[in-house]
Amino acid sequence: MGRDHKFQVVHSVTLFAEYLREGRLKLDKSVFAEERCTYQDPCNVSRNGGCGKDAREIIGYLCEDFVEMEPYGDYNFCCGGGGGAIPMAGPFRERRLRSGKVKAEQIRATGASICITPCHNCYDQIRDLNKEYELGIKVLSFKEMFEEALIIPEELKAQEEDEDEE
Amino acid sequence: MSLYELLRGPLLWLAFGVFIGGMVVRIILFFTLSTKKDKPIYRFFSWKWLWLSIFHWIVPLNQTAKKNPITTTVGFLFHICLLVTPLFLLAHGVLWYESWDISWWSLPESTADYMTLIIIGCGIFLALRRIFLPYVRVVTTAADYLLLGVTLAPFVTGYLAYHQYFDYNTVLLLHMFFGELMLVVIPFTKLSHFLMFFFSRAVTGMEFGRRRAPSW
Amino acid sequence: MAEVTALDPKKFKEAVKDKSNARLKMWLEICAHCGLCADTCHFYLANDKDPEMIPAVKGRKVLEALRKKDKIDEEFLEDFYWTIYGECTMCRRCTMFCPFGIDIATITSTGRGLCVSQGKVPENLKKTIASYYEHGNQMEITQEEWIDTLQWMEEELQEELPGATIPIDKKGAKVLYTVNAREPKFYPMDISQVARVFYLAGEDWTMSSKGWDDTNLAMFAGDLKAAAYISQLVRDAAEELEVRRVAITE
Structure with a gap:
């Protein structure tokens, strides 16, 4: 990343936000209407990726009850799983879980039942924190939420055989 | 040549020479090394982020100021008085006029007096932070106390000289010596931040800016 | 001593x-x-x-x-x-x-x-760096396994959306989608989930059979030489497929 290429590097969060903005994707907001959602800003996506706004735009199409962590956005705390902490595993695991206490408390304070995060490190870390600190939340990526909430046009569904291919 | 003449003449020249020359060398070294080893600075150079980054910290428009109002207030008072007092002190103005026939606006004497007390008070606050806050103590070295002392010494002696406490002549000589000592150590120590601050803020401002994040 | x-x-x-x-x-x-x-x-x-x-x-x-x-x-x-x-x-x-x-x-x-x-260097990071050099990804996934995973996910998805595909090495596609190697290893459903998104959005996308892992643990390990090599893998894939954008996984 960061070099001059012939191509542009884009995070999927930005891409998804584009699709929703352009009306290329439609979401059924009622799917998560009963849930309170919060969002974990991954360091590489928000502070170091500039995608915090795009993520919140997606959330606007997805969640009825959304609560920010404190602090949030560019100022959000690291979950503790970054910088290679997850794959280091072994003796580093205990340090990682301990350092996640800040994140766990942030999440608990929101009262959320779903923590959304578009980063595999955060995802794995918060799932571990969920067990370690008994948060009782669901950790989901946007993709996972889309799987449930995307509105699929009837003609694309499996019952009909004659599809127009690309 | 009397000790006074020595401190007022050759040693003052030497002090300014080391101070200015030293900082020029620092800057040259920064540019020669950075063009070789710090390519990102130049690849993502941006005047916009450079100024925004400096601006938000040269005035207290940042998260740290919001989070630490007392330390920020003390820090700003300390730095403002530190720069303004010696430059606009009437007694210093007279010296400039005597030597170079130039003069500029100067502070009322009582104001300068209060400002000196503010510097000393802030300095004591900073020293107490170092002593009593564990997270400051942990990174504090002997050099930190020494440099704080070197910074405060010209002001303490200046205050004593103005009020003619103790032996005026001795205190004055000490005042001149400490002032010159401070100038000399600046380029070689963390006190060089008076200038490197701008470089550091610029570099980080641009690095965060290219990622569309503020660094304040 | x-x-x-x-x-x-x-x-x-x-x-x-x-x-x-x-x-x-x-x-x-x-x-x-x-x-x-x-x-x-x-x-x-x-x-x-x-x-x-x-x-x-x-x-x-x-x-x-x-x-x-x-x-x-x-x-x-x-x-x-x-x-x-x-x-x-x-x-x-x-x-x-x-x-x-x-x-x-x-x-x-x-x-x-x-x-x-x-x-x-932490043992596990060392292993991933060796894996990047050998397989082009951190999880020791062979090219065969990778393509098998993509095809398997495509089949899964087609049960619901018969028209959906996971295009591999499609030259001139608009978007090259790259993943974290933890996905094919631990969360293969991530791939069908994203394929569904691209299909419904009508995106012209592809995945590479070679440079597809967008993680760079060498960077975190502090091994900048290896880090440069790893980022070159995706760059090469993007240039070879002449895509306009490279998308990084969630």
């Missing part, structure tokens, strides 16, 4: 010289040791405000390491290793709160680079 040590002071000295850039030197010198970074760091806050955890301590230790050069000793390196890998995630939050904007992530990365010169 007569004991055989793995230390290589010469290499350490070379690494110090190699890593010393203008920003690093400036930052380590001007740090005012003010401690304002302390409560911006989750390690400090989560460890009962242990002052040894504050960001500035990492700076202090890296400065010590740079000064030691070939006088590096085992005891110092051991402590250094745990601090530099185990007490900083290079999240850069402290930098936002530092009046000078000192970038502790860069300083930590330098510290890790110094450890690399001594081969002192």
